[in-house]
Each structure stands twice: as C-alpha cells, then as structure tokens.
Amino acid sequence: MQTNAWFESLPIAPIGSWEPVSGGDINEAYRVIADGIPYFIKVQPHQSAQYFAHEQAGLKALGAVINTPTPIASGDLDGNAYLILNWIDEGPEDQTALGRAVAKLHQQHADQFGFTTNHxxxxxxxxxxxxxxxxxxxxxxRLQP
Incomplete structure (x- = not known):
C-alpha cells in the first residue's frame, strides 16, 4: 500500500485523492484524481520501471485496432514500478461494445503467432x-508452461 507522499511524487499533479480499487491479483491498483482528472494506476512493488514495458507495448498494439486504456506515464518510485492509464468508466452498455471490440480484434490476422516482447x-x-x-x-x- 502506497502513501500520500508516494502519490504526490507521481508525474501528475496536484493529487486530489486516491483510493485502492479491486480487479486484479498481480498489481496494486488505484483510482487517482489529479487536477480533477481520474486516472487508473497500477503498482508492482519491488520492480523497476521496465516491469510495465510489455504491457505498454501490448496496449499500443491493441490500441491500433480497438479503444484501449492509454498509457499516460510510467516509471518507478521508491523501488515500486507504476503505470498511469486514463480512467475508463464502465456501465451495462459497455458489454455490447466489448463484444464488438473483441470481434474486431479477432478479425486481425498475422503471418505468425506471438509478440515482440516476453513478460x-x-x-x-x-x-x-x-x-x-x-x-x-x-x-x-501457453499450455505447457
């Protein structure tokens, strides 16, 4: 769990509020309001800034086809990697849009299977x-590992 001083050191300011949010089991996750703008921040304790490089590359690749969270900034503070993304509100109508986005994504084809980086x-x-x-x-x- 991070502290007020940790959040105030992020490259978004001024921090109005922050609160933990649920949804993942690998990273700490927070909703932060900075200068009236909501952000989603992922934190991986005891990792360097490089920890989120793969995720940023994946979001960039997916973002070329469908709407994805946009990386705002990343780095590390006090030995904890962070990734700042725009906050996306969800609602019941988003399930239909999600289905369409997944279908659009799966209509993309490549000559090979994989990605540019491991994780x-x-x-x-x-x-x-x-x-x-x-x-x-x-x-x-995928299966054997």
Missing amino acids: RTKVLLKDNHWNNDWRDFYVNQ
Whole structure:
C-alpha cells in the first residue's frame, strides 16, 4: 500500500485523492484524481520501471485496432514500478461494445503467432517468441508452461 507522499511524487499533479480499487491479483491498483482528472494506476512493488514495458507495448498494439486504456506515464518510485492509464468508466452498455471490440480484434490476422516482447509475472515467463504454427505456439508457449 502506497502513501500520500508516494502519490504526490507521481508525474501528475496536484493529487486530489486516491483510493485502492479491486480487479486484479498481480498489481496494486488505484483510482487517482489529479487536477480533477481520474486516472487508473497500477503498482508492482519491488520492480523497476521496465516491469510495465510489455504491457505498454501490448496496449499500443491493441490500441491500433480497438479503444484501449492509454498509457499516460510510467516509471518507478521508491523501488515500486507504476503505470498511469486514463480512467475508463464502465456501465451495462459497455458489454455490447466489448463484444464488438473483441470481434474486431479477432478479425486481425498475422503471418505468425506471438509478440515482440516476453513478460514475466511473479511465477511464470510468458514466452511470446514468434512462431509460424498456432497449435505449436498455444501448446508449447501457453499450455505447457
């Protein structure tokens, strides 16, 4: 759990309020209001700023096709990596839009399966090296690990 001083050191200011939010099990997550603007902030304790580089690359790639949270800033404070994203309000009508976005995303095709970077969670390396065969990618780079 972060402190007021930690939040006040973020590159968004002035911080009006912050509160923990739920929804994930890997990172600490917060809703922060800074200068009247809401933000979603993810924090990974005891990690360098590089920790969120993979997520930012993924959001950028997905954002070329569908609306995704936009990275505002990232870095680390006191040895804790953070990623600041725009806050997206949700509501019941968003489920239909989500379904359409997922369908649009799955209409995209590539010659290979994978991604430009790998990512490590606390216990698992997500091996994203490019693979010409979907079945091999899924079995050996997702299921077996």
